Amino acid sequence: MSLFTAILYVVLAPLVGGLISGLDRKISARMQGRIGPPILQPFYDVGKLFKKENLVVRRSQNMFMTFFVILSVFTGALFFAGGDLLLVIFALTLAGVFFVLGGYKSSSPYSFIGAQRETLQMMSYEPAIIIVAVAMFMVTGSFQVKDIVSYPRPLIMDLPGVFIAFLFILPIKFRKSPFDLATSHHAHQEIVKGITTEFSGRTLALIEIAHWYEYVFVLGVGYLFFANSVWVGLLMTFLIFELLLIIDNATARVRWQWMLVGSWGMAFLAGGVNIIFLMMRGYP
Amino acid sequence: MSSISKSPWVIHYDGSSCNGCDIEVLAALMPRFDVERFGVINTGNPKHADILLLTGSINEQNKPVVQNIYNQMPEPKVVLALGICATSGGIFRECYNVMGGADKAVPVDLYVPGCAIRPEAIIDAVVQALGILEKKRAAMNAAAV
Ligand code: SF4
Numbered sequence: 001m002s003l004f005t006a007i008l009y010v011v012l013a014p015l016v017g018g019l020i021s022g023l024d025r026k027i028s029a030r031m032q033g034r035i036g037p038p039i040l041q042p043f044y045d046v047g048k049l050f051k052k053e054n055l056v057v058r059r060s061q062n063m064f065m066t067f068f069v070i071l072s073v074f075t076g077a078l079f080f081a082g083g084d085l086l087l088v089i090f091a092l093t094l095a096g097v098f099f100v101l102g103g104y105k106s107s108s109p110y111s112f113i114g115a116q117r118e119t120l121q122m123m124s125y126e127p128a129i130i131i132v133a134v135a136m137f138m139v140t141g142s143f144q145v146k147d148i149v150s151y152p153r154p155l156i157m158d159l160p161g162v163f164i165a166f167l168f169i170l171p172i173k174f175r176k177s178p179f180d181l182a183t184s185h186h187a188h189q190e191i192v193k194g195i196t197t198e199f200s201g202r203t204l205a206l207i208e209i210a211h212w213y214e215y216v217f218v219l220g221v222g223y224l225f226f227a228n229s230v231w232v233g234l235l236m237t238f239l240i241f242e243l244l245l246i247i248d249n250a251t252a253r254v255r256w257q258w259m260l261v262g263s264w265g266m267a268f269l270a271g272g273v274n275i276i277f278l279m280m281r282g283y284p
Numbered sequence: 285m286s287s288i289s290k291s292p293w294v295i296h297y298d299g300s301s302c303n304g305c306d307i308e309v310l311a312a313l314m315p316r317f318d319v320e321r322f323g324v325i326n327t328g329n330p331k332h333a334d335i336l337l338l339t340g341s342i343n344e345q346n347k348p349v350v351q352n353i354y355n356q357m358p359e360p361k362v363v364l365a366l367g368i369c370a371t372s373g374g375i376f377r378e379c380y381n382v383m384g385g386a387d388k389a390v391p392v393d394l395y396v397p398g399c400a401i402r403p404e405a406i407i408d409a410v411v412q413a414l415g416i417l418e419k420k421r422a423a424m425n426a427a428a429v
Contacts (some may be wrong), residue, residue: 025320034318041323044290050286051421053358055331193329200331200358207378 006081010073011215016210018220025247031249038066042212046205054201057106062203064102071095072210082146085133092129092217094124095210103195105275114194117181120256124179124263131220131271134161134239134270138278149227156225161274163225170240173218175211176248179259213237287336288421289414295333297353300382301340301374306402309337312403314378319407330356332350335413336363337406338386347389360420362393363415366406371395379387380401407427 022039031038038044044237056062073090078084096118103115137143139158140151156163170178196207222240226233254262298306307397311403313319313326330353354363365386368374373384386392393416396409 029318029320031314034315035321036318037320037323041291044323048288048291052334052360055356055358193327193332196332198331204332231381 003081006077009076009080013073013076013213013216014209017209017215017267018046020241021212022216024241027242027245028249031245033164042208046208049200049205049208050202052201054203055088056200056203057108057198061102061105061198062099064105064170065199065207068095068098068102069206069210071098072213072217076213078222079145079217082144083141084147085136085145085148088145089129089133093122093126097193099195099207102250106198108198110193110197111195114197117256118195120260121172121181124212124260125150125172127264128165128169128267129221131267131275132162132166135159135271135275135278136224138275145224145266148224152228154226154228156234158223158278159274161272163271165263165267165271166222166225167240167243168270169263170218170222170244171247174244174248176244177262178247178251181251181259183257266272291325292334292410292414292417293313293325293327293332294335294337294410295327295330295353295357296337296339297350299340299346299350299386300343300369300370300376301367303340305369305398308400308403310408312406317403317407319410324410324412328356329383331358333357334361334391334417335410336361337366337410338363338390338392339366339401340386341369341376342383342386343381344383345417347383348385350385350386350389360417360424362402362416362420363390364394364396364409364413365392366396366398366409367401368397368399371397374399417418 019039021042022037025041026036026039054062071091072095075095077090078091079088100115100118100122103111103118133143136148136155136159139155140148142148171177196204199207207241219241223233223237226236296309298309305396311317313324328335332353334357336354336357338350341348354361363373363386369376370386376382377384383389385395392411394413396405398405
C-alpha cells in the first residue's frame with residue numbers, strides 16, 4: 001500500500017473497470033434472454049468516441065468534465081495508496097460537484113434535469129459513505145486505508161449494519177436501477193441522457209473512463225469489509241457486483257423521494273444502530 | 285474493422301408516414317433480434333448518435349426538425365432512409381403537403397425500400413452503414429492531415 005499501488009490503480013483501473021462494465025452488459029443481456037454484446041464492447045464504444053467530432057455548446061463545459069475525470073482518478077489513487085478515508089470522501093464529493101457543474105454549464109433542459117437529479121443522488125449517498133468511514137474508524141482506530149486493510153478481523157463482523165447501508169447506496173454510484181435517476185446505461189431514452197446529453201466525442205469517452213475509475217474505487221470500498229483475507233475479499237467483491245446486477249434487472253426506477261428517504265433511512269437506521277452498538281461496546 | 289464500426293449508436297426519427305416503418309424499427313431493436321450484439325444502441329440523443337434512421341416522408345413541418353437532428357450529430361455520421369416513404373415519398377408522394385423522400389431534407393447515404401420495411405432489412409442496412417462510416421472516418425483523417 002503505497003505509491004506503487006496508486007500507480008497500479010491509475011494504470012489498471014480503466015482496464016478492470018471497462019471489463020466490469022462489459023461483464024455487466026453481457027450478464028444483464030443474459031438475464032433478459034438476449035445474447036448481448038461482446039465483453040470488450042465498452043472499449044469499442046470508448047474507442048469510437050475518441051474518433052468522433054467533439055461538439056460543444058460552450059467550450060468551458062469540457063473543462064469541468066476534465067476536472068471531474070482528474071478528481072475521480074485522484075479519489076481512487078488516494079484510496080489505493082492507503083490514504084486518509086476522509087480525504088478520499090472529500091475528493092469524491094468534489095469530483096461529483098464538477099460533474100454536476102458540467103451538466104449545468106451545457107445549459108440544455110435535459111442536462112439541467114440530469115444535473116439536479118445527480119445532486120439529489122449525491123445528497124442521498126453522502127451520509128452512508130461518511131458513516132462507513134466513521135464506523136471503520138471506530139473499529140480500527142484509524143482513518144488510514146492502509147491500517148484498515150491490515151486489521152486482523154474482517155470488518156463485516158463488527159459492521160453488518162454499516163455494510164447494509166453501503167449496499168443500499170451502491171446502485172446510486174453504479175448508476176443502476178432502482179436509483180438510476182440522473183443518467184442510466186440501460187433506459188437509453190429517458191430524459192435523453194441526463195448530464196451527458198450535450199457531450200460528445202472525446203469528452204464523452206473521458207466521462208465513461210472516469211466512471212470506470214469510480215466502479216473500481218467503489219468496489220474497493222466494498223473490499224475493505226472483507227480485507228483481512230485477499231481471496232475472500234475478492235470473492236465477496238465479485239458477489240457484491242453480482243448482487244448489484246440482479247437488483248438492477250429485478251427492480252424498476254423509484255422516485256427521487258424514495259431514493260432520498262430510503263438511503264438516509266438505511267444510513268441512519270442500519271448504520272446508526274450499528275454505530276450505537278460500537279459505542280456501547282467501547283472502541284480503541 | 286476498427287472500433288468505429290463496432291459500436292454504431294443509432295437515433296430514430298419518423299416523418300410523415302403511416303407509422304408502419306416506425307414500428308418495424310422498434311421491432312428490430314427488441315430483444316428478439318438483440319442488435320446490441322453488434323454494439324447497436326438506440327440513443328435518442330443526436331449528439332451521441334452515429335447513424336440516423338429516417339422513416340416516413342418529408343413535409344414542410346418536419347423538414348427543419350430532421351435538419352436540426354442531422355446538424356447536431358457529430359461527424360462521421362450516416363443517414364439511412366428506411367421504407368419506401370423515406371426513399372421517395374411512397375404512397376404519400378402525391379399528397380399536397382409532402383415534399384418527397386428524406387433526401388429532400390438531408391443527404392442520404394443508403395436507401396432501403398420496403399413497405400413496410402422488415403427488421404432483417406433494417407439490421408442489414410445498419411451493418412452496411414458501418415462500411416460507410418468507416419470510409420467517412422478515413423476521409424476525415426485524410427482531410428485533417
Ligand atoms: S413505407 Fe409503407 S409501411 Fe413504411 S411508413 Fe411508408 S406507407 Fe408506412
